[in-house]
Amino acid sequence: MMIILCFITMYPFLYVLFASLSDPARVAMHRGLLLIPLGFTLEAYKAVLDNPMISTGYQNTIFYVVAGTAVNLLMTAIGAYALSRRNVYFKDFIMFAIVFTMVFHGGLIPTYLVVGNLGLLNTPWALIIPGAISTFNLIIMRTAFQQVPISLEESARMDGANDFTILFRVIIPLSMPVIAVMVLWYAVGHWNSYFSALIYLRDRELYPLQLILREILVNNNTDSMMTGASTLDKIDVGETIKYATIIVSTLPILVLYPFLQKYFVKGIMIGAIKE
Incomplete structure (x- = not known):
């Protein structure tokens, strides 16, 4: 079975x-x-790799994944640490307000207006800053941080450590399984994202790989990869080019996942258990 x-x-x-x-x-x-x-x-792969938009999309996507995941982890870890401490005032209300956004949110148009008023339209940061923290990931990381013994924090404070030292030298090293899960989730989210780029970007030089893939698959835009071919050949080769593009855009995540798989179940379980 x-x-x-x-x-x-x-x-x-x-x-x-x-x-x-x-x-x-x-x-x-x-x-x-x-x-x-x-x-x-391998003609389909040759046509895909010779397309300059594919290489540009790859470069842009790698930047969005690396920079976006770094911002995501930093902001999520800081927020989770603050909300997991026992002496923070109004943390229950703040947590309620954060969870509230999972059910009710402003919608696409207000978000677009905010991004525009912040001057982020048609910039790479429009794909990174608005989604800097995922509420669901914040909840998981907060629960994981709460399970670190409070005695370790007290010992660190007796040695003169401040909150940032405790977070980056005590809490995070002890929470590496959940950190690895966050890296996987955020990185895959950035790699697969195309809708934000479709809404906020106008310059094709900033397009991520998935938006290029959308043009090829949805809009059937493969003519630029088949110069000199007849109409019938373009129809046949165009299908294999679509398949090759899917493989090229999926392969990096398939290569990354086995290295993080051993942390995946453990990280989920750590973040899912409530004291």
């Missing part, structure tokens, strides 16, 4: 992989399951 479930789960990705490596004409005529590549060619 598990083998069947694994096959069902993996088959869509395997289909895309096999189709991207197959002969375009044979893929266009094929119907039904695709269990092996139909022929073998």
Whole structure:
């Protein structure tokens, strides 16, 4: 049963992989399951990697992932630390106000107006600053920080440590599983995000990879990758280019995940248990 479930789960990705490596004409005529590549060619990948917008999108996305995840972790950790301390005034009300935003929020237009009034439109920071803290991740990290023994904080204060020293040298090193989970969630969120870029960015040089992928898949914009091909060839090759683009945009996350997998379940359990 598990083998069947694994096959069902993996088959869509395997289909895309096999189709991207197959002969375009044979893929266009094929119907039904695709269990092996139909022929073998890397022309689709060559066309994708030769597209300057793909390389620009990759560079932009890497910046958004690295800078965005760093900002996310810093802001979430500071907020979670403050809300997990026992001597903070009005923390229950503040926590209620934060959780309230998970159910009720201003919506797209007020958010767009705020981003515009802050001068962030058509800048990379429009994709980083507005979503600096995820409420759900803040709750998980706060719960994890609450489980660190209070005696460690008291000992650090007796040695002259301030709050920032306690956070970065005591709390965070003891909470690395949940930190690893936050890195994975925030990084994957930035990598897969395209709607914010669609709303806030106008300069194509700032587009992330997923927005380029959207143009290729949704708008069927593959002509720039197939110069010199006939109309029929463009239709056939265009399909394999779409599959190759999906593989190219998905591969980095698939490579990253195994290194963080060992922390994933442990981090979720730490953040899910309430004293």
